[in-house]
Amino acid sequence: MDPTTQKLVHTFESLADLGQEVAGTGDFSEMVRTSLHLLLGTLALRRGAVIECNTGLDKTTCLSQWGIGDDYTLELVLDQKDHDHLLNGSFFVLNSELVDDLSGTFNPLYADELRARGIEIIVPMVVHGELRGLVLLGSKASGENFTEEDLGIVRAMARHIGVGIHSRRLLEQIEQRAEENRRLYEELRDIYSDTVRAFAAAIDIKDKYTQGHSERVGRYSEIIARELGWSEQEVEGIKIAGYLHDVGKLVVERDIINAPYRIDAKASSELNRHPAAGFEILKPINHPYADIPLMAKYHHERMDGRGYPEGLTDEQIPLGAKIVCLADSFDAMTTDRPYRKRRSIEDVIEDFRQNTGTQFDPKVVSAFCRALLKELQGQARDKRITRMLGKGYLENERAASLVQQLIGEIDPDRKSNSAGAA
Amino acid sequence: MGEPTGSFVRSHCVGSTAVIYASDYLNKLTGERIERECRKQLDGGCRALVIDFSDTQLVNSIGISILLGIIDVAERSGARVIFSDVNAHTVELFNMLGLTRHVVLVRNQEEALLSADHTASEALPTSH
Numbered sequence: 001m002d003p004t005t006q007k008l009v010h011t012f013e014s015l016a017d018l019g020q021e022v023a024g025t026g027d028f029s030e031m032v033r034t035s036l037h038l039l040l041g042t043l044a045l046r047r048g049a050v051i052e053c054n055t056g057l058d059k060t061t062c063l064s065q066w067g068i069g070d071d072y073t074l075e076l077v078l079d080q081k082d083h084d085h086l087l088n089g090s091f092f093v094l095n096s097e098l099v100d101d102l103s104g105t106f107n108p109l110y111a112d113e114l115r116a117r118g119i120e121i122i123v124p125m126v127v128h129g130e131l132r133g134l135v136l137l138g139s140k141a142s143g144e145n146f147t148e149e150d151l152g153i154v155r156a157m158a159r160h161i162g163v164g165i166h167s168r169r170l171l172e173q174i175e176q177r178a179e180e181n182r183r184l185y186e187e188l189r190d191i192y193s194d195t196v197r198a199f200a201a202a203i204d205i206k207d208k209y210t211q212g213h214s215e216r217v218g219r220y221s222e223i224i225a226r227e228l229g230w231s232e233q234e235v236e237g238i239k240i241a242g243y244l245h246d247v248g249k250l251v252v253e254r255d256i257i258n259a260p261y262r263i264d265a266k267a268s269s270e271l272n273r274h275p276a277a278g279f280e281i282l283k284p285i286n287h288p289y290a291d292i293p294l295m296a297k298y299h300h301e302r303m304d305g306r307g308y309p310e311g312l313t314d315e316q317i318p319l320g321a322k323i324v325c326l327a328d329s330f331d332a333m334t335t336d337r338p339y340r341k342r343r344s345i346e347d348v349i350e351d352f353r354q355n356t357g358t359q360f361d362p363k364v365v366s367a368f369c370r371a372l373l374k375e376l377q378g379q380a381r382d383k384r385i386t387r388m389l390g391k392g393y394l395e396n397e398r399a400a401s402l403v404q405q406l407i408g409e410i411d412p413d414r415k416s417n418s419a420g421a422a
Numbered sequence: 423m424g425e426p427t428g429s430f431v432r433s434h435c436v437g438s439t440a441v442i443y444a445s446d447y448l449n450k451l452t453g454e455r456i457e458r459e460c461r462k463q464l465d466g467g468c469r470a471l472v473i474d475f476s477d478t479q480l481v482n483s484i485g486i487s488i489l490l491g492i493i494d495v496a497e498r499s500g501a502r503v504i505f506s507d508v509n510a511h512t513v514e515l516f517n518m519l520g521l522t523r524h525v526v527l528v529r530n531q532e533e534a535l536l537s538a539d540h541t542a543s544e545a546l547p548t549s550h
Contacts, residue, residue, distance in 0.1 A: 001514065003514075003518050006514060006515065006518055007518060010483070010515065010518075010519075013482060013483070014482070014483040017482065017483065017484075034450055034484060036487075037450060037483065037484040037487040037488065038483045038484055038487070039483075040483075040486075040487040040490070041482065041483025041484055041485065041486035041487035041488075041490075042483045042486075043519075044486055044490060044519035044520055044521060045487075045490075046490050046493075046494060047494070066487065066491060067490070067491055067494050140520060141490055141493075141519060141520040141521055141523065141524060142519060142520025142523065143520060143523060144520070
């Protein structure tokens with residue numbers, strides 16, 4: 001191969017490697033160091049450095065240096081004259097013997113020191129009309145002068161490195177902003193969640209017998225949704241729906257809600273307005289989660305169509321509403337009411353058995369029972385249901401076997417491995 | 423011959439000469455290992471570095487830059503750098519880029535050690 005062709009091939013290989021390096025997503029310092037090696041190795045330059053210009057003229061940072069002494073720290077401050085010269089795309093030549101005069105004299109404060117370190121030319125890295133940095137280069141190992149062709153290669157490669165630095169810094173800024181946005185979103189979500197919880201507590205205050213009911217329904221709903229494999233976003237949504245499911249009770253007279261006896265048909269009809277009223281209250285709000293108003297509206301619907309307000313059946317009822325329905329019923333059965341004491345876990349499981357498929361969706365009952373069984377069998381990290389039910393409630397020798405039996409009945413696929421499934 | 427040294431880079435010492443084996447493709451990763459090994463040998467008092475290219479098929483720009491760094495460090499330590507067993511393509515590359523102005527290029531390790539020995543004896547102080 002003749003030397004000219006060989007030089008061209010060597011240069012093209014270096015440019016290809018450099019392109020790959022600056023477009024990669026690896027470590028930033030490594031990218032700069034490798035790029036500097038590629039530039040130096042293309043023309044066999046014995047020393048060099050890559051300097052980044054920060055905002056303002058007074059700051060530059062040496063990103064990488066080679067052959068100018070490991071213990072040497074390059075600290076440059078550009079004055080306006082030098083900055084303008086470089087921004088114009090012009091080189092500074094510290095040893096005019098090596099290059100034909102390219103005009104311009106670099107700040108003598110640094111020029112002598114750089115020359116003493118073997119630096120011969122200063123090449124600007126201009127990207128989008130901004131001086132991103134400088135490449136400082138020493139002499140060629142061949143001892144020859146830089147040719148016009150060499151300077152063209154240097155200019156192209158320096159620009160490549162500049163674009164690489166610019167892109168990485170841009171990416172860092174974007175990542176930083178994305179992280180800030182994520183944090184702000186988290187904060188907003190927490191604020192929303194806290195506000196809704198406070199609102200749920202306000203709803204429950206109207207009913208002196210069901211304090212904490214909305215929050216517990218939210219938490220039971222969350223447990224069921226998680227057991228069903230919903231995403232974190234969906235789980236958060238169903239929890240909020242649980243918190244707000246009884247918001248419509250705000251429009252129901254307090255006497256009806258607090259009646260210390262079973263209410264008559266007229267009062268019952270008044271009370272049954274609350275899901276639709278809740279929907280009307282929640283509908284105009286722009287919730288960060290889907291279908292919260294619908295979950296409030298349909299949480300008293302039944303699989304067999306005997307529920308209210310619309311008498312929907314099975315597939316017509318949103319799954320979220322079915323979850324809230326079960327959570328609501330479970331809390332109602334396991335808390336004291338003015339006209340009755342709370343029911344035992346055996347009774348509750350029997351109620352589930354009687355009403356699964358007519359009132360409750362089997363998938364939802366199965367998911368709840370699995371979560372409950374994990375707690376009963378000590379397989380759950382956090383015993384949230386146990387805590388909400390209070391000390392002693394689940395201390396029943398038969399509870400686990402009853403729950404397991406129910407799972408087997410309503411969801412035969414999970415009979416053999418009920419707690420471990422899901 | 424001395425014991426091999428270095429866990430990644432194959433090398434051994436013959437008197438005050440260190441023989442360091444370049445790998446099949448001299449790029450950043452292998453180049454930097456070789457550079458570290460050379461520095462270690464120079465710090466240990468070696469007066470000549472023989473870099474054996476018998477396994478090396480290809481040297482890229484990064485390899486060239488790192489070799490120049492080794493030459494630089496060796497010159498500062500007053501040590502000589504000898505390249506041995508370089509294939510024809512790489513010899514052309516070294517010639518074109520001017521590396522051969524700074525190193526001795528020999529056919530094989532035997533010649534390299536002879537050349538290094540000659541260098542060492544030249545460097546010996548003359549007694550009067």
